[in-house]
Amino acid sequence: MRVIRKYANRRLYDTQQSRYVTLEDLRRLIIEEEPFRVEDAKSGEDLTRTILLSIIIEQEQADSEAEVFSNDLLAQLIRVYDMTSPLPLSRYLEQGTQLMLEQQKRLQSQWKQAMRNTPLEFMRELAEENMRFWQNTLNQPGQADESSDAEQPESDSNDTSKDNKPSS
Structure with a gap:
């Protein structure tokens, strides 16, 4: 280095x-x-x-x-520093920027080979890649509380099935 x-x-x-x-x-x-x-x-x-x-x-x-960086964006970033529990903004910015740069390179590469795939197909692939990225990002640790809440209704439905048994 x-x-x-x-x-x-x-x-x-x-x-x-x-x-x-x-x-x-x-x-x-x-x-x-x-x-x-x-x-x-x-x-x-x-x-x-x-x-x-x-x-x-x-x-x-x-x-x-x-x-x-617009004035509004800079003001919002300053507010993040003042939060009692700051957002994991660094990770999202790094991953989002990396994704954007990779897609820009990919777009330039695809543009050079323009007619190999239709432009519509390429845009569909980019949209799917974006969806996978954001789903993976949002489902990383720290989201466990939400996923456990999502499982709760299933366990309630199992309990009610036991209650539906004929009583003696």
């Missing part, structure tokens, strides 16, 4: 290439799926999240047409 050191003067130093880098250089590493870790040059503290957030801020400010 590539190590980037952040110095007190806010400069970033790529230890692998022995040169100073910019946030744009790090953005390119992300796009190229090159793993890296940003650490404080003095303490060794992991600053990767802070730098990743800085890259997002730069991108949001650079191109208002490519805005991903």
Whole structure:
């Protein structure tokens, strides 16, 4: 894993290439799926999240047409941090974004082979994949309480069948 050191003067130093880098250089590493870790040059503290957030801020400010985070969405995210029992938002965002990226790659690949399958068939497959993803996501641990509630009526129906036996 590539190590980037952040110095007190806010400069970033790529230890692998022995040169100073910019946030744009790090953005390119992300796009190229090159793993890296940003650490404080003095303490060794992991600053990767802070730098990743800085890259997002730069991108949001650079191109208002490519805005991903609206003011309303940002306000909602801030409210999530204030909840007494925060939602497992990170997991949903990661899985949802990964699914979206995979489908985008798949769509581009299918577009290149456009007439091999009909576009309608491809859209049906995407819709089914989305349904499976969200069903699996929503049925992961933490949903056990709801599934046990769903089983309750079945046990009640078994009890009533015993009551329907003729009494002596």
